[in-house]
Structure formats: C-alpha cells, structure tokens
C-alpha cells in the first residue's frame with residue numbers, strides 16, 4: 489500500500505496511518521525535529537493561540553506531548569480541552585491536521601518519562617514557571633544554578649506541574665501537496681460508534 493496515495497482511504501485506522509507518515513518523515517525528511525507540531529488552544533473568549541511542541545509518541549489512542557500544566561496552554565486546556573494540532577513537512581510537501589480533545593496523562597506516566605530525561609532538562613523544567621514573566625536571563629541562570637546546588641547528588645523530582653497530554657482525535661486530515669495547487673486531501677472523521685470514515689476533500 490502506498491501511504492501517499494488514494495490507497496490511504498482503505499486504512500481503517502488513521503492514527504496508525506499518522507504513525508506511518510511520521511516514521512517515514514523521521515527517516516527521510518531531514519528535519520532535526522520531524523516530530524514538531526503546532527498545537528492550538530483557545531482562551532475563554534475563544535481566541536486561539538498556537539505554539540510548537542514535540543510529539544513524544546503516537547499511541548493507539550492518539551498523540552502525546554509534554555508540557556507545563558500551568559503554562560498558558562495548560563490553563564487554556566483546563567477550561568477548554570478542544571485542541572488542534574498540525575504537522576507540516578516541507579521536504580516532501582505533506583501536512584497532517586488533527587482535531588481532538590486533550591486529556592492529561594497519568595502521574596505515573598509522567599514520572600516514568602521524567603526519569604528518562606537528561607538531568608539538565610529536568611532542572612530546566614523544575615525551575616521553569618512556563619509562560620510567566622521573568623525579568624532577565626540572569627534570573628533564569630540563577631534559578632538553574634541554585635537548583636543544581638540544592639539537588640546535588642539527588643534525583644530531580646518530577647514537578648506536579650509537569651506532564652503530558654494525550655490528544656484523542658475525532659478528525660485527522662492527510663494533505664498531499666501536488667502540482668498547480670491541485671492537492672489531495674483525505675479527511676477521516678470518527679463517528680459516535682467510534683468508527684472512522686475517510687473521504688476525499690476538494691483542495
């Protein structure tokens with residue numbers, strides 16, 4: 489089966505197809521972070537906000553990324569779990585667009601991942617009050633150094649505010665760029681019975 493052709497409408501599970509696309513990109517597209525994706529959340533007035541995060545993994549349930557639960561995105565998701573995510577791989581002109589609902593991963597999952605991370609990243613995340621104002625780079629460096637000293641010869645504890653989100657998708661669109669802007673688009677939507685329906689869209 490060609491994963492970049494109309495064959496993909498035969499895929500029963502677009503989450504698995506997204507996994508295939510990502511794997512292909514990671515092996516071939518030459519990006520440092522082929523797993524980077526833009527995620528959009530909305531504030532209480534419905535005003536959207538987007539930023540790049542790194543996808544940690546695709547599970548049978550959906551798309552997992554890690555962040556700070558107190559960040560702007562974290563606060564927005566706490567009130568409105570609807571989320572949009574987007575991958576674009578310029579090298580071979582492909583896009584995946586995802587609409588879903590974000591739910592926090594479990595504390596155990598967060599800790600299990602935390603302990604695999606480099607100590608330097610753990611300290612950065614331990615001291616970061618992501619999305620809050622900070623007066624200078626010097627303040628950041630001091631917070632880092634103080635924590636490094638305090639935690640010397642100790643494990644860096646996984647902060648309660650650090651953890652993952654699982655995006656459970658209800659729509660996934662696969663976009664294949666073609667000549668003359670006459671692109672291919674395949675939208676998979678999940679119905680109430682949790683089955684996926686794939687259809688082609690006009691470009």
Ligand SMILES: Cc1cc2nc3c(=O)[nH]c(=O)nc-3n(C[C@H](O)[C@H](O)[C@H](O)COP(=O)(O)O)c2cc1C
Nearest residue numbers: 521524539540541542554555556559560561562619
């Ligand atoms: C390549 C790249 C990867 C990033 N990965 C993450 C990530 O995995 N998690 C994260 O919270 N922020 C990540 N960031 C930083 C976010 O884009 C963003 O600045 C941060 O999460 C704060 O967003 P917020 O204030 O809208 O919540 C990454 C940025 C870039 C450019």
